[in-house]
Amino acid sequence: MNSKHAALLLTESYKQHAQHYLAVDCTILGYEDGELKLLLYPRGFEPAFGSWSLMGGFVQQNESMEAAAMRVLLQTTGLKDIYLDQVAAFSDPNRDPGARVISMTFMALIRIDKHDKDLVRENGAHWWPVTKLPPMIFDHHQMFEKSLDLLQQKASTGLIGRELLPDRFTLMQLRNLYEAIFQRTFDPGNFRKKILSLNVLERLNVKNTTESKKGAYYYQFKKDISDQKNDRIVKFG
Amino acid sequence: MNSKHAALLLTESYKQHAQHYLAVDCTILGYEDGELKLLLYPRGFEPAFGSWSLMGGFVQQNESMEAAAMRVLLQTTGLKDIYLDQVAAFSDPNRDPGARVISMTFMALIRIDKHDKDLVRENGAHWWPVTKLPPMIFDHHQMFEKSLDLLQQKASTGLIGRELLPDRFTLMQLRNLYEAIFQRTFDPGNFRKKILSLNVLERLNVKNTTESKKGAYYYQFKKDISDQKNDRIVKFG
DNA sequence: CCAAAAGTGTTGCTTGTACACCCATGT
């Protein structure tokens, strides 16, 4: 297009352009039994009927992508006000063999214990440990990988856990979450010192005695902290 | 489509959904005269005719977003094989008063000296120092901000410069680039040591004498290095 | 000679990392 030509065109000029189906696909991540888990459901229509797929939906006419993702999450988990992050857009013309669909991936972090289990079961959905994922349709595995990258990056530069752990948790539980996210171990003592030095957690005067004989103090996130960025939480070897 | 049957099924299940105009907007960044600069051009059609805007274009029917961004860049700068990164999608239903357009922002890094200046001039475009940007249309300033965030992040975790500097450059030029990106100063000695310790540059036996009396060695990026990630280049105070 | 950048060295401080070590307690 050359600019002199374009300059003559008015708003109606939008009409000459192609329109596209636009979808959102959500990598819904939760933490349960010491494992990071991804919610997948069997696709309900062709092509690839029955194959495992991320939760997704189409963006409607008067809806932002974020709103569409929220809608999908509400419909599938019954949860509102969920932590959401744009991950990446996938727009290869042939990514979906059925039609030309562009999809934006969102990462959602939820507390598995809080979601509507019946609703999830109704959809035939299943929580898969991220270490043992089944084959997925189209580019959904790439979507997951990018989401995990983003999660790791977020967990490195800020303390993650608010969205994945219960209100109160022990430092061991937090460490186990980090170990699940990074798929490696952290020195318990060093982890404790690093996390506490960030000054975003407060200790409660209650102990959890179910996971250790001695009992470990519960911690919770400080209320006022506005998700500040700390550089490099994860640098342990 | 591979099979009429599949196409029919698909039409049925996808047809009910809305379709959208999809655009790409490029934050084209270059480095010149010690400043980081953004290429903007006066919008050629209503609404907001004449206001400054990022380079953009619509995604066509059989084109990925990346391909669309490449096309825009070729048309406006004459450059191929440009470094591109997805930044973020903007999908507020009212972001463009002219029509419902969803836009993906791409960040492009180019060498100002290599682009087609006539082509840029022809479009009425202008390179603006990022510290003195004019008002821009719609959400384009947000797009720029997100792009700059991404650039800073990239410059922190890896050595940036390949795409913005000439083939050979002095460490002072590289430092000036970093100072432009982060809008702060770096200690010359420490910067030098840090950068060289990354082991991605090689020194040439040629000196630049235009910027200092003593003359400074030229460096270039090692050929084989596959853009490895180094953690935390920027941590200087 | 002076200014200005190139380039090297030194020193103090912070932080990561690998441990050792005692504590509390359920089995």
Place this chain on the structure above:
DNA sequence: ACATGGGTGTACAAGCAACACTTTTGG
């Protein structure tokens, strides 16, 4: 008693940051 995790401390290494200092050369 002992295994297990809780919690603290120590010691070494690595890296950052501030800054001193020497070199080179054009004006």
